[in-house]
Amino acid sequence: MTLKTVVNNVAEMPTSKKAVVDINKLSLTFQTADGPVYALSDVDLTIEEGDFVSFIGPSGCGKTTLLRVIADLEQATGGEISINGVTPHEAREKRAYGYVFQAPALLPWRSIERNVTLPLEIMEISKEERVKRAQEALKLVELNGFEKKFPWQLSGGMQQRASIARALSFDADLLLMDEPFGALDEIVRDHLNEQLLKLWARTNKTVAFVTHSIPEAVYLSSKIVVMSPRPGRIIDVIETDFPKDRSLDIRETPEFLEVAHRVREGLRAGHSNDE
């Protein structure tokens, strides 16, 4: 295994694959009563088709904001961003991505199946097709058999899996995940990480994944984006080439520890800048 690293010049990297997300000199400033808050500053990033990109950094570094800008839930105040060659707004209108939030955000009055079919209902897909796709999505997250249950009857981990099934149900090529396993215990988290990797290997989706766990970021990603706060910016981009069907055991290998060390160094450097 080799470790390729590219620092701050990702845009110039030779690419053979199609760029799904292309970000150029992006910045976002919130105007507050206490003066402007520079949430994102001068961000350059390309996410290619089939990438699994993790965003890691301390809280306030803008990793969630960046994901929300990609999802058009937040609007950039400067720079350029395109999703599949169009603006984030157009991409959202075309339902180009599935978004998994920090909390499951399942609607309590809908059964698990009807929660998973919610986006399909909004997209006006026929009833038979909706049920069929919900079955497939629930199978992917190993939740078949729980269709008729209500969200509050499921454990936290199962609820989060249901929310992933919901994001998968309409088969968008891009999956945006905002600390989806942040609230879960480590055993459940490991299991879901394994499942997520399998899913990624099988479907060849592009995933953007926000986390603040170094092992999680290194284990899952094909590309790790290290960010630092005030102003939120990218300080390092690390590419790994672990095989797609990696197992949890790779966490014991020297390569893994080397990447983890590098991520930690990057985080530390980002921190010392403002103290």
Add this chain to the structure above:
Amino acid sequence: MTRMKLDKFCLVAAIAALLALIFPLSGMDSETGKQIAFVGDIPGLAIAMALCVIAGAAFTWLGVRSINGGFVILAIAVFGCWQATSVLYDHGVAGHAGLGFWLFILSLWAFVWRGIDVIANFHSLDRSKQHAANLIVPVAFGVWLLFVWEVVVSGFGVPQVLLPPPSMIGERFVNSTDILAADFHQTFVKAVLSGYVMGCGSAFIIAIAVDRVPFLKRGLLPLGNMVSALPIIGVAPIMVMWFGFDWQSKAAVIVIMTFFPMLVNTVTGLNAAGKLEKDLMATYASSYWSTLFRLRLPAAMPFVFNALKINSTLALIGAIVAEFFGTPIVGMGFRISTEVGRMNIDMVWAEIALAALAGTAFYGAVAYIERKATSWHPSFRVRRH
């Protein structure tokens, strides 16, 4: 030897019943100067008192441990209540009740208290048994209150104009069902239901408009607040002038009363959906109406039902009060105002009882629908695995 814990309520019951056997049952008749009734002449009452003494003493030592003990106590109390009422009316104690009689009532009170207490603390995994226990407690308590009302009013000889005994009200209720049915139809079916539907329905639709159009929120909400603050006594005669004597004017009063609670609750409810859920709908590029029907209205339902429950009682009050200001010669409010004038207080109470029944049933029906419609809400959730 370990000290036994005495059951205080049963002790009170036993002692009070024992004293009841000794003290005179009733006062003197002012004309003949003789005591009206003796316990010794009335075997039924004597048996009831003796039973209370024995059971009271026994349970004082044994304690009321099981639910069966609770039922035994309640059964004895029911028998005692039956004997006490029959003494009141068949042996002329009514109006002359003495210390012995009241001591017996005290004994019964202690028994009923202990019995209800035991049943109220009953816990069973068997659903039907638990439901039965949950039902018995309020029913037993209500019946006991009616009994106390009856006994106190009859025993002290309270004038009927001040407060008739429940038996008299019940008799009047049963004997005038045709009048009550006509009044119910006029006031409840015509005025309350139509006013309630119109008031709640229009407020619901306007709440959605208010939520959609920001300037309405600033302009209309204070106006709605003002309308709700209007005194019903002042509005009712005006509505009678506008809409005539029949039910339409009462419905108008109800619309005014129910509009604001529904408006405010629905507007609040429409903002109940979380930011996360709204973001979720945005990621699906869901339209305003799609988000309204799939997310915001379902999330608003607990608030909407709150208003529906508040309004169910407000509507009945509004209709009855509005009928004081002009009505055709039928209706619950009309009946109350005319029968008070004719000193037929039992009829007034029969109407009050009808209003209480109708109001409770209406509220119960809305609460039942709420339970079915928002069974997902944390306050109603049943864990089903």
